Amino acid sequence: MTAGAGQEPVTTPGLDALLASKEMVLVCGSGGVGKTTTAAAIGLQAATELGGRVLVLTVDPARRLADALGLGGVGVGNSEVRVDPARLPNRPQGELWMAMLDTKASWDDLIARHAPDATTREAILANPLYQNITSRFVHSHEYIAMERLHDLHASGRYDLVIVDTPPSRHALDILDAPARMTEFFGSRLLRWLTVPSRSRLLSVASKPFYQVADRILGNNFLQDIAEFFTLFQRMETGFVRRAAETEAMLADVRTTFIVVTTLEAAPVTEARYLLGELTRRQLPLGAVVANRVLPTALCSLDAREAAARLVQDSGEIGAALSGGLGAPAALVSRVLAEVGTRFHDFGVVAARQTERQAELASLCPLVVPVPWMEHEVDDLATLTRIGMSTWGRA
Amino acid sequence: MPLLDRQLVVVTGKGGTGKTSVSAALAVLASRLGKRVLICEMDAKGTLAATFDVGPLPFEPIEVSPGIWAMAMNTEDSLREYLRLFLKIPLIGRLGVLARTFDFVADAAPGVREILSLGKLCYEVRERHYDMVIVDGVATGHVIAQLRAPDAIGELIKVGPVKEQTRWMQDILEDHSRSGVVLVTTPEEMPVLETLDLVGRIRDETNVDIAAVVANRVLPELFGRSEEAVFDALQQPEIVDALRARVGNGVDVVLDGARLAVAMRRGGAAHLEHLRNELPEGTGVVYVPELFSRSTGRRSAELIADALGEELL
Known part of the structure; x- marks a missing residue:
């Protein structure tokens, strides 16, 4: 790294070749490493350089980033919004689209789609526990993110879909979400929960649970749960099929995973773990993006x-x-x-930082450094600079 | 009530701000004062274990340093202990099926999981097994649910033993002389905005006190005003030439580095000013400087404890 003055500018390998052949990108990493910004910057760069229709699905963009992209207005919700090309500094060949992930709206949508009839649909939406359950159970947030990804890809509207994965206590929950959903529908537990209350009392296996649970929680609560799951079970076929499709999609060659990190100790530890898990699961690991890298000079x-x-x-x-x-x-x-x-x-x-970057390079074939920037990302110019860096251009 | 005199301290902050380092440093500081401290890792990431340079932490606290016991929260173990202690249900052994079932109920009912984890720690406070209990690693998105768990359970369940137990938990949590939240942030935009947001929510939605905001990794001021003028003047071409002649060609990079340091410091200072201006009156900000040293491990906990000690003692 001693490129002196007068030499040819060095082009380091970047994300361009990787993304040219992919249709889905999952951006993962621990909190606070600039994951959302990276996802948006990659999307911007891909739309600019590769063309086509690029969609970035984010969870919770910072206000200023949303404003910069023209998404600061209210009611973006679950809908897909095209970023005004006049705002983009480098005249993109393609189109940049953004969408947010609204868990509640997505669940309502999913129920509406999978419910066998209007009565079931209304009964589920009206269940007092519905909202609470859907916002928490079976890693619902992660599951919904996967569902949206599947949907957007299947819609055929986009050439490239980039997902900023939800922050989760366990970064890999998102990968397990479809399998868990399938497992849940096949579980004895769901069967206990959904047998009529009277015969439930006769079931030897569930008896200790209900005795304890009733003592702790009271009976009504369990009835509401049972009702919810009974309704929910009617949608099994649709859910299980889609979960299987989503799982297949994650392992597809057209999909790639990008791990975002900074080069501080804790995020690197987390990134190392993520890289190991992705490799172990034989998922298509594409690159590491290292943010806020100090000049090697x-x-x-x-x-x-x-x-x-x-x-x-x-x-x-x-x-x-x-x-x-x-x-x-x-x-x-x-x-x-x-x-x-x-x-x-x-x-x-x-x-x-150099040492940690080398360590990451031993775990992933492509490590793309993004330099530390004086300005925080509140304008498209900075976002563009980050995007260029990921492309291996200064 | 001074932070170090509290019995229950819940440490939270956006990922990457160093909340585990700060939690560990608080434990080190308290143990230096002769206190018996329990520190509990809530998110099962293993960073607390790494900070004390020990292997994975069990649910049963282990002494990781004189006066400091550490544990990792696990709702299944906590449920087991709860059933044994309070409902006198000896379920040792075949908890598997029940635990899995419990998982789903806990997912459905607001506060069940939270009350088991925070409840365990409040129990340790109530029984006075330790002088101070530090709760590490509650994510910012989750801390309100943790603190509100007794309320949520109280709304859900009208009578019974659980209802009774939420009451004493609430008494401990909401007693400002005994319990408090510490929010850890760094001098960056997102962490500061999230901290302010969370301060507002804690005040609006809970009765739990905010014991302190810790601004971690604050870069040192390089120059005063007159020094900065000299630094700017140093960058004139003929002065740089003179410097190069005396210390070598590397001086250009050294000056670039100093400019970078000034820019980083300036950006951070602006965010800290915003933090100070927007925090409610009476909320103290404790500063921990960037140590330019290791960011995890035992040594970092000791160094941060030194820095915190200068502010808190």
């Missing part, structure tokens, strides 16, 4: 030596430059010493 020997000398000779140099700067020698010396000391601090951070 901070580690250069030349610079470290210069910084050390600035500190060591600060008195002498300060005195020599004092006249030219029109400032007291002591003040100049202090500034020089501070510059040198801080350089050392950041150099240590940069060196650790």
Whole structure:
């Protein structure tokens, strides 16, 4: 990494080749690493460079990011919105679309689609526990994200769909969600919950549970649950089929996973775990995007030596430059010493980052660094710069 | 009530802000004062274990350092303990089926899972097994549900033993002299906005006190005003030439690095100012500097404890 002046600009491998052959991208990573921003930047870049219709499905974009993309208005909800091309700095060849994931609306939608008849549909939507259950059970949020992905892909409206996966306590819940749904429908548990209450009392297996549960929770509560699941069971066929389709889609060659991280210790630990799990599950791992990377020049020997000398000779140099700067020698010396000391601090951070980046590279064939940027992502220019970085261009 | 005198401290914050490091540092600080501390990892990620350089933490607390016991929350174990202690149901052994069933009920009923985890910790406070209980790693999206669990259960269940038990939990949680929330943030836009949002929600939706906001990894100020003028002047071409002659060609990168440091510090300072301005009066902000050192592990906990000690003691 010592590209001196006058040399050809070095093009590092980026996401361009990877995304050119993919139809679905799942962007995962722990919280706070810039996952949503990365998903949006990749989408913007893909629409600009690869063309076609690109959709970014996000969970909860930061207000300023949403504003920048023209999605700040109310009522975007579950609908897909095209980002106004006039807002995009680099005249995209293709179209950039954004959609948010509204769990509640998506569930209502799903129930409406799968319910065998209007009575069942209304009964489910009216069940007092429906909202609570759908917002929590069987990793419902993750399940819904998978459903939307499946839907959007199956709709044939987009060339590329990029999903900013929901933040979850366990980042891989999203991958297990379809299987869990299938397992749930096949479980003895659902059968217990849905047998009529009278025969339920006779069931030897469930008896201890209901005795304990009734004592703790009261009877009505269990009745509501039983009613909900009885209704829910009528939709088994549709749910199980789609779960199987979604699972197949995740492992498809047209799908790729991108793990986003920063190069700090904790996010890298998390990323390492994610990479290991994706590999173990034989899912198509595409790339790691490393955000907020400090310039590698901070580690250069030349610079470290210069910084050390600035500190060591600060008195002498300060005195020599004092006249030219029109400032007291002591003040100049202090500034020089501070510059040198801080350089050392950041150099240590940069060196650790380099080490962690190398470690990630041993776990994933493509690691794309995105430099630390002075401005936070509140405008499309910065988003474009991030997108360019992921393409391996400065 | 000073933070370190509380008996129950719930630490929360956006992912990546260093809440586990701060939790561990609080435990270290309290143990230095001679307190017996229990620290509990709620999210089963294993970062707390890594911070104390020990293997995966069990549900039964283990002493990871003199005066510090650590455990990982597990609702199944907590349910087992609850049934044994309060309902006198000895279910040791064949809990498997019941536990799986319980999972679904807990998913359906608001607060059941939360009350089992937070309830266990309130129980430790009530029984005075420890001087201080630190709850680490409650995600920002989940902390309101945790704190509201006794209320939620109370609304769901009108009579019975559970109802009684939510009452004493509430007494502990809502007592400002005993319990409080610590919100950890970093001087960045999203963490600060989320922190402010959460402060508002905790105040609106719960009666739990906010003990402190910890601003973690605050970059040091490089220059005062007159120094900054000198730094700007240093970057004139002829001065840079002179510097290069004295310390070598690397000086350009050194100056770039300093500019980067100034920009980072400036961006962070603006976010911290926003935080201070928007926080309700009386909510203290505790600053932990960027340590330019390891961000996890025992050493980092000690260093952050030193920094917290300077602010809190």
